[in-house]
Structure formats: C-alpha cells, structure tokens
Amino acid sequence: MNVRAMRxxxxxxxxxxxxxxxxxxxTGYEVPSYLVPSPLLVGRTLIQDWGLLFASLLVTLRIALLxxxxxxxxxxxxxxxxxQSRVIETSLLPYAVLLQVTxxxxxxPLIIIWVKEPTPALVICATIVxxxxxxxxxxxxxxxxxxxxxxxxxxxxxxxxxVLIRLRIPSALPYFFAGLRVxxxxxxxxxxxxxxxxxxxxxxSGLAYQxxxxxxxxxxxxxxxxxxxxxxxxxxxxAVISLAARLALRGWHESELTAxx
Amino acid sequence: xxxxxxxxxxxxxxxxxxxxxxFAGGVRALRNITLDIQNGEFVSLLGPSGCGxxxxxxxxxxxxxxxxxxxxxxxxxxxxxxxxxxxxxFQQPTLMPWTSVHGNVRLPLDLTRVARDRADAQVRSALELxxxxxxxxxxxxxxxxxxxxxxxxxxxxxxxPRLLLMDEPFGALDEISRGRLDSELRExxxxxxxxxxxxxxxxxxxxxxxxxxxVMSGRPGTILQxxxxxxxxxxxxxxxxxxxxGAWCRRLSALLALGSGAEESPRSVRHAP
Numbered sequence: 144m145n146v147r148a149m150r151x152x153x154x155x156x157x158x159x160x161x162x163x164x165x166x167x168x169x170t171g172y173e174v175p176s177y178l179v180p181s182p183l184l185v186g187r188t189l190i191q192d193w194g195l196l197f198a199s200l201l202v203t204l205r206i207a208l209l210x211x212x213x214x215x216x217x218x219x220x221x222x223x224x225x226x227q228s229r230v231i232e233t234s235l236l237p238y239a240v241l242l243q244v245t246x247x248x249x250x251x252p253l254i255i256i257w258v259k260e261p262t263p264a265l266v267i268c269a270t271i272v273x274x275x276x277x278x279x280x281x282x283x284x285x286x287x288x289x290x291x292x293x294x295x296x297x298x299x300x301x302x303x304x305x306v307l308i309r310l311r312i313p314s315a316l317p318y319f320f321a322g323l324r325v326x327x328x329x330x331x332x333x334x335x336x337x338x339x340x341x342x343x344x345x346x347x348s349g350l351a352y353q354x355x356x357x358x359x360x361x362x363x364x365x366x367x368x369x370x371x372x373x374x375x376x377x378x379x380x381x382a383v384i385s386l387a388a389r390l391a392l393r394g395w396h397e398s399e400l401t402a403x404x
Numbered sequence: 405x406x407x408x409x410x411x412x413x414x415x416x417x418x419x420x421x422x423x424x425x426x427f428a429g430g431v432r433a434l435r436n437i438t439l440d441i442q443n444g445e446f447v448s449l450l451g452p453s454g455c456g457x458x459x460x461x462x463x464x465x466x467x468x469x470x471x472x473x474x475x476x477x478x479x480x481x482x483x484x485x486x487x488x489x490x491x492x493x494f495q496q497p498t499l500m501p502w503t504s505v506h507g508n509v510r511l512p513l514d515l516t517r518v519a520r521d522r523a524d525a526q527v528r529s530a531l532e533l534x535x536x537x538x539x540x541x542x543x544x545x546x547x548x549x550x551x552x553x554x555x556x557x558x559x560x561x562x563x564x565p566r567l568l569l570m571d572e573p574f575g576a577l578d579e580i581s582r583g584r585l586d587s588e589l590r591e592x593x594x595x596x597x598x599x600x601x602x603x604x605x606x607x608x609x610x611x612x613x614x615x616x617x618x619v620m621s622g623r624p625g626t627i628l629q630x631x632x633x634x635x636x637x638x639x640x641x642x643x644x645x646x647x648x649x650g651a652w653c654r655r656l657s658a659l660l661a662l663g664s665g666a667e668e669s670p671r672s673v674r675h676a677p
C-alpha cells in the first residue's frame with residue numbers, strides 16, 4: 144500500500160475497529176443506553192435529532208468562527224505593534240501572557256455579566272482563548288528574518304514598508320499558520336466553554352446547551368451525538384486551515400513540501 | 405577605437421583611512437587599517453577566520469560604522485549619485501525561498517521602483533551573464549548550491565554595479581564548483597569593468613582572481629602586507645598549473661604563517677623548557 148493511501152485508510156481502519164469493539168461491548172454486556180449508548184444508537188439519534196442539533200451546531204460554529212476572525216485580526220495587529228519596538232513588546236507582552244494563562248471559565252461569568260448581549264459575550268470569551276497563539280507565533284515570525292536578507296534590503300535603500308511587505312510578512316507566514324492551527328481549535332473550545340458557563344443565560348441554543356440539557360434529561364445518546372458534532376466541527380476547522388496553509392506555502396516552505404526530493 | 409577594459413582613468417573607489425573597530429563588549433576587531441582601492445582592481449582580503457576581513461567588507465558596504473577613522477567611497481567624486489552603485493554578495497546565497505529566481509534577481513530593481521518591463525529585461529540579461537537563463541522560473545530550493553550562488557551573483561549584477569563586494573561567496577561550495585565559479589567571476593570582472601573586493605581564506609582563490617591581495621592577520625585585524633599579483637588576463641585553468649602560480653601561493657602562504665607566528669610566539673616562548 145502506498146503512503147498516500149495509507150494516510151487515510153489507516154486511521155479510518157482504527158476508527159472502525161474502535162466502533163466495532165464499542166458496539167460489541169455495549170451489546171454484549173447489555174450496558175443501558177443512559178450510561179453508554181451503542182454507536183448505532185448515537186448515529187440514529189444524530190439523524191433523528193438532526194434539525195435540533197444542526198441548528199445548535201450553526202450557533203456554536205458561528206461564535207467560534209467570529210472569534211477566530213477577531214483573534215486573527217487582533218493578533219496580527221498586536222504582533223505588528225510588538226515588532227515595531229522592543230520597548231512596546233516588553234511592556235505589553237506580560238499582559239498578553241496574563242490573558243493566556245487566566246482560565247476562561249474564571250473570567251467568562253464576568254464578561255457575560257458585563258456584556259448584556261449573549262452572542263458578543265460568548266465571542267469575546269472565545270476570542271480571548273484563541274488570541275495568544277496568533278500573537279506569539281506571528282511576532283516570532285516577523286522577527287525571524289534572515290539577517291543577510293535584511294542587510295540586502297538596507298543596501299538597496301528599502302523603506303520600512305518595503306521591508307515589512309516584501310520580507311517580514313512572507314517570512315512570518317509559516318509561523319502565522321502554525322499559530323492559526325492552534326487558534327482554530329481553541330476558538331471552538333472557547334465558544335463551547337463560554338456557552339457552558341453562560342448556561343441557560345446564554346443563547347440557549349448552542350451545542351453546549353444541548354449537552355447540558357441532554358445531561359439533565361439523561362438523554363445520553365443525544366449528548367454523544369452533540370459531542371460528535373463538536374469534534375467533527377473542530378476537525379473541519381483544522382482541515383480548512385491546513386488547506387489554506389498548504390496553498391499559501393506550497394512550493395517553498397519545508398513544512399508543505401512533499402517527498403519529491 | 406576599442407578601449408581595453410580597465411584602461412579608464414585610475415580613480416579611487418574605496419578609501420579606508422586609519423580604520424579601527426571595537427565591538428560592544430570590547431572586542432577589538434580591526435586596528436589601523438588603511439587601504440585604497442582603484443577603479444577596476446580586483447582586491448582580495450586574505451586571512452584566517454576571525455581576522456576581521458568580513459568586518460572590513462561590511463564597513464565598505466556601509467553596513468557597519470568604524471569606531472574611528474573613515475571609509476569613503478568614490479572620494480574623488482567626479483561620479484554622480486546614480487553611478488555610486490555597489491552590490492554585496494553574501495557567504496550564503498541569501499535568496500528569498502518564497503519567490504522564483506527571477507523574482508529574487510529582480511528584488512533590487514523592485515525596491516528602487518524600476519519599471520516592470522525594463523526590470524524584467526535587466527533580470528534576463530543578468531541571468532544570462534551567470535548562465536541561468538533557463539532557470540528564471542525555478543525556486544531557489546530546486547537549484548544546487550552552485551546555481552543558488554550564481555543566482556545571488558546575478559542579483560548583485562542586475563543593478564550594473566561599479567563596485568562588487570563579495571564575502572567568501574564560494575566558501576560553502578565544493579572544490580569543482582568553486583573553481584568554475586572563480587573562472588567565471590574573473591571573466592565577469594573583466595567584461596563588466598567591475599571593481600571587486602573579495603574576502604577569502606583560500607590562498608589559491610586569491611592568487612587566481614586578484615590583481616592585488618591584502619594579507620591580514622587577526623586579533624585585532626591588521627593588514628600585514630599588500631601584494632600585487634602581476635599576471636596578465638586572461639587567467640585560464642592552465643595558469644593554475646604553472647610554476648609562477650605556485651610561487652605566488654608560496655609567497656602568500658609564507659606571509660600568512662608570519663602573521664600567525666607573530667601571534668603564537670609569546671605563548672610558545674612561555675612554554676619553552
């Protein structure tokens with residue numbers, strides 16, 4: 144089997160084995176579905192409750208994507224400001240770190256109280272979670288410029304703007320995408336966590352809300368189905384970002400080169 | 405009438421006077437360097453690693469300022485601002501991996517906002533000079549080390565510089581590529597009427613290429629002696645086999661040994677029984 148085919152078939156095979164074993168154990172030991180539902184039941188629930196769950200997925204996904212966009216815009220702008228001078232970076236970086244290390248569950252209630260509208264409140268929470276990888280990776284990238292190339296630009300009397308556009312931004316792209324991959328997942332996690340904290344005071348329609356409700360009603364198959372959708376959404380976000388990275392870096396950066404050499 | 409290359413007036417291109425360089429932290433890199441380079445010369449700065457030859461070259465380029473003394477380019481100044489063109493070739497090819505060879509070579513023209521059509525034409529002729537006409541669309545990673553270096557030289561030549569500064573450009577290449585590029589560089593120098601300052605630690609390379617060699621010794625860097633390599637152009641591969649070539653190499657080798665000997669002697673005296 145060639146390597147390319149194996150990249151998809153091997154994990155699929157592992158998944159299939161897990162599902163079969165899961166199903167066999169649950170039916171074999173007659174585990175009640177309010178403890179662990181069989182994968183077939185989860186699938187059936189997913190289809191039955193599709194209308195409800197899909198609407199919830201869209202709500203959560205919308206918050207996650209808004210937060211990701213906000214994190215990218217803010218993160219890149221902050222990174223640009225950071226690399227303008229060491230003074231700015233050293234005075235502001237500790238606060239960026241502070242934002243990063245503060246657990247979102249601890250500050251989400253405050254934000255939800257301060258911001259009356261539920262959707263903006265949730266977006267703010269998710270943005271805070273997703274912001275740091277973009278800032279830190281992009282600013283490292285903007286600084287990781289070949290010093291000889293920088294000399295070359297200066298010898299040719301390049302302006303600050305020319306150095307930024309023609310040298311710093313292309314050099315930073317691989318780092319930016321590495322940060323974006325992390326932030327994509329974090330935005331979704333942030334959105335779900337914020338929904339949990341907001342509870343019924345939130346938008347009352349996201350996937351986290353469905354999980355909470357399903358848990359209270361002991362509707363475990365629906366809980367599993369909602370969980371599956373969150374995971375699938377996370378994988379989809381990761382895949383889209385990876386594709387964008389491949390398109391942007393294809394042909395020149397080591398991380399996106401195939402084994403042709 | 406055909407004017408032979410380099411027959412134009414002997415004006416000074418680089419004038420370094422009493423140059424000293426002390427780096428932050430107190431490392432004394434250069435001491436009392438005085439060096440004049442005439443139009444059309446090919447001058448090699450030859451010395452062991454750490455003797456400050458690259459530092460001197462970077463000062464000539466204006467990338468570093470001397471602690472004291474002065475480095476002036478075209479001090480006689482019968483040359484307009486637009487003709488004060490210099491180009492620098494680094495030890496590594498220093499190409500941008502995200503753009504093609506053509507894009508890399510066009511960079512100096514893009515930065516000075518030369519019109520697209522004219523720039524592209526200049527790039528093509530620069531690539532032709534270094535034998536890379538076929539590779540304009542290739543990406544740097546697709547080229548061998550020697551070809552990357554050619555692209556780097558094309559980028560230096562594309563602005564039609566009058567002064568070419570080279571910092572051990574072929575140091576990372578294998579012996580065969582290096583010999584070939586040395587020959588081609590000598591040809592380019594002759595045809596393009598360049599003035600070249602070339603940093604190297606290879607005696608053989610210095611003898612083959614230069615009209616003059618400045619032998620340096622280290623810590624702090626000084627110029628021990630300057631030697632005119634009084635051999636006619638063209639210098640072919642046969643020149644490398646001649647007795648005269650060997651004699652030049654021996655002379656430079658002896659000078660370098662003298663330089664390092666002077667540095668080592670206090671220690672060897674101390675360890676003497």
